Amino acid sequence: LQLQRLPDTSARTTAMYILSRQYDDFLNKRFDRIRDETALSDAEMKEVFDLIMQLNPKPANGWGDDAEAAMIRVHPDFIVERLGEDLLVSLTAGGDVQPLRVNPAYREMLEDYRSSAKNRSRERRETLLFVRQKVEQARWFIDGIRQRREAMQRTMEAIVxxxxxYFRSGELSDLRPMGMKDVADMTGYDVSTISRVSSSKYVQTDFGVFPLKYFFSDATINDQGEEVSTRMVKQLLAEIIETEDKAAPLTDTDLTEALAEKGYQLARRTVAKYREQLGYPVARMRREVV
Incomplete structure (x- = not known):
């Protein structure tokens, strides 16, 4: 439908033929089969594929839930800012939120019921029990909020x-390997607590806004025997893929050898896992007409 609305050119006609008659070859980037079927030159193939790649494969994606999700903006839970030589950690919902407290009227009511030892009817005893339960629940709730904020603050300070x-330079090479157990050991909290605090939380830094889980990564060893973050290795892998020959993309074996040349000895299956996590398909599916 999108092609039909474009001006009538030979490239459009060929593109419609490929999508209607050779879609499976197009999907799997079998350029040789397409070239044999259409008798296109390299320049004509590139023109046709450039035209197809301009089309929108999900034309209704701007409506409904996806559109609403696209409008969601991240609100950071923490701010880490540099003040001179110091790094200051603060909760974003700290200064503008009034401290919670139990309404004094209910505290006074509780004390009044407790002090009236005489003429304690059944109704007064039930009222005393009700007020005492509600005041205790309020205190538990307030204490829970305090403990949660304290856990968030201590966890973020430990990460910093x-x-x-990294928080001083913003360089990925300065991001050291760190697991949740490392933060748990430093804060004295359980690993499950660190996991809950880190889940769906964001921090605003001088270098951008990041999810807390961005700072957690495993370690790998380079040729010098140094521990480096797997995130750094993934960035290097992404750079290798982005600069590869698009007409002959690197296989996972080739990528493994390329990383080894840069000092990172990894198993091929590990490189394949990292590639998939980065969102890159296999070599055959990364081929382009150039």
């Missing part, structure tokens, strides 16, 4: 201490 070089 462990990743201090």
């Amino acid at each position: 201490r462990m990743q201090e070089d």
Whole structure:
């Protein structure tokens, strides 16, 4: 439908033929089969594929839930800012939220019922029990909020201490390997607590807004025996893929050898896993007409 609305050119006619008659070959980038069927030159193939790649494969994607999701904006839970030589960690919902407290009227009511030892009717005893339960629940709730904020603050401060070089430079090479157990050991919390605090939380830094889980990564060893973050290895892998020959993309074996040349000895299956996590398909599916 999108092609039909375009001006009538030979490229449009060929593109409609490929999508209607050779869609499977197009989907799997079998350029040789398409070229044999259409007798296109390299320049004509590139023109046709450039035209197809301009089309929108999901033309209704701007409507409904996807459109609503696209409008969601991340609101950071923490701010890490540099003040001189110090790194200051703060909760974004700190200064503008009034401290919670139990309404004094209910505290006074509770004390009044407690002090009236005489003439305690059944109704007064039930009222005393009800008020006492509600006041205790309020205090538990307030204490829970306080503990949660304290856990968030201490967790973020621990992350900043462990990743201090990164928060000062913003360089991915300064991001050291760090697991949730490392933060748990530093804060004294359980790993499950660190996981809950880190889940769906964001921090605003001088270098952008990041999810807390961005700072957690495993370690790999380079040729010098140094521990480096797997995130750094993934960035290097992405750079290799982005600069490869698009007419002959690198296989996972080739990518493994390329990383080895840069000092990172990884198994091919590990490289394949990293490639998939980065969102890159296999070599055959990365081929382009050039």
